[in-house]
Structures are given as structure tokens and as C-alpha cells.
Amino acid sequence: MKLSFKDTKLLLICSAILFLSTVVMFFIETETDRPWKGIQRDFVKIDKELTEKELADAEKLEAGPQKQERLDLLNKRTEGLDNFTPTIKQVWLPHFDTADRCMSCHLGSELDRFKDAELPFKAHPGNHLDPSRHSVDAFGCVVCHEGQGVGLTVEEAHGHNHHNWMTPLLAGHRAESSCEGCHPMRSEVAKDAVMEDAPAYSRGRTIYLENNCLGCHVAKGFRREEGIGPVLTTIGTKTDSSWSMDWIKKPKGYLANTLMPDFELDNEAISAMTAYLFSLSKPLSADSTARAELDNPEAVKRGEMLLTDLGCLGCHSVDGKDEG
Secondary structure (H helix, E strand, C coil): CCCCHHHHHHHHHHHHHHHHHHHHHHHHHHHHCCHHHHHHHHHHHHHHHHHHHHHHHHHCCCCCHHHHHHHHHHHHHHHHHHCCCCCCCCEEECCCCEEECHHHCCCCCCCHHHCCCCCCCCCCCCCCCCCCCCCHHHHCCHHHHECCCCCCCHHHHCCCCCCCCCCCECCHHHHHHHHHHCCCCCCCCCCCCCCCCCHHHHHHHHHHHHCCHHHCCCCCCCCCCCCCCCCCCCHHHCCCHHHHHHHHHCHHHHCCCCCCCCCCCCHHHHHHHHHHHHHHHCCCCCCHHHHHHHCCHHHHHHHHHHHHHCCHHHCCCECCECCC
């Protein structure tokens, strides 16, 4: 069917309208409605209010060079805010091989005048961002707080969506765990040492070391101390199986300040473990129950498995085997 000139013209006009509508909708959806743009506009609004207050205070100053210098600075800031255009703020961190766009939303992080503002505009507490320490240009935010440095929505940047669960945002004291990356506190550092600006991390490290967690959970950069627990290979030459069973069942019942935990084992498991340990030194036990178990290969084997599975070799050594 051949279209008339009028119909062709009408079709072209409708097509043009549809095309322009699609372009406008796409532009509005993908450009003008970006969350970070709205945040930046709110930031400018707050900054203008703060600047107006500072200008009012500056006008009350005694006339002189300092007053004029202050007024010039504030007027220049006002001019910059009037001409502000939302844009992505990004720093490249070559030493960490990563990009950081956090400042696209956290625009007040380095500004003292935003110390009483609400997040995401609130100034960073303390002097962490001092140029001589951790300037944003050198460290960004993601090096300490993790999250997704290139994300431009709260969910993506803070690692709260299902793609970024490996590196969620570290807020508050949790960010102190990142200090170890640049300021390692290894075995040679005193147990009660305190890292500046990382009190929670330092306290956790002290608790970890003082409670001998290293006995079972060896951490990178730490050496396991010798003699955490006695060698068990010759236990039969020092005590009998009856005492050993009571000890395993309730260590703190015999020695209140012992570091050995109560594994809450049942009597059968304790008997099997005792049988295995005493089989290593073949004691002449007066305990008939334990003596009977020594001749039970299944019980001895189960005891050996328990000793390994419970992590006993983190503190003790058996027949020259341990996990140090």
C-alpha cells in the first residue's frame, strides 16, 4: 500500500516525537536522577547556609586586613557554590591499584565546618585525614573502610548488595582492622601495646595474645610460644588414666586459671581420648576401665581422631606431631 504525502508526513512527525520522548526519558532516568547528584545538590545547599553564617560573623570583625581576607575567601566560596555542577569525584590510588569515588557523596569529610553535619556530609572525626597522615588524595576512603570504591549508590559502595558481600563497609571501630595492613603489630610488639587511633583493635589484640588464642589459632605474623601445653606422649609416666579423664572432663575444676577449655565431651569420648593418650606410653594403670579400653583398637582410633579434630595439637604435641 502506497502512503500519501500527508500520511507519510504524519508518520514522520509521530516517529520523531517517539524518538525524542525516548531520548528524554533515557536522559532523565540515567543522568539527572543519579542518587549522587541529589546528594551533591543537598551538600551545596547546606554549604551555602554555613557560608552565610560565616559571612555574617566575618562582618562583625574589626576592620582590617584579616577581615578583608576572610570576606574574600568566603565570597569566593559562595561564587564557587553558585556555579557548582554535580560531577563524579574520583581519586586513583596507584599504591593500592584501585579507584575511589567515595568523595562523590562524602563531600564534607575534610571540611571542619561540617563537623556537626549528618552523614554523608559529616566531617571525618579526629585528624585521620590530615595531609601529613592519611590524605584522601593518597589513601582515599576505601583503603581503611573497604567497601566498593567505584560504587555510586549506597548499596554498591557500602558492599550491601549480593555481588559485594566479600568487602562490606567497615564503619566505626571496625575500620581499625585495616590499620594492620600498613602498621603491622607482629610477635615482637608487646602484648599490651596500643596503636594510635586504634584502641579497639589494640584491645582485641591484647585479649587475643593474653588468652593464648595462638595455641589453636595461629595468626599471620605471629609465632606460637613454646610450652603452651605439656607434651602428651609420656603422660602415662606422670599420672594415671583416672586423673586424666577427670581433667579432660572439667579442666577448671582442678586448676581454675588454666587456659585449657572445657570441650563438653561425653564420658565415652573422654574414655576414648584417654585410651589413645595412654596407649602412647603403655602405662600400667590401676583403672580397670581405662585398661580395658587400651586393648580396644576402635576406642584408641576414635581418641586419636578426637585429639586432632578438637585442635588439641594447637597447644600440645604428641609423638613429635603438632600444628606449630
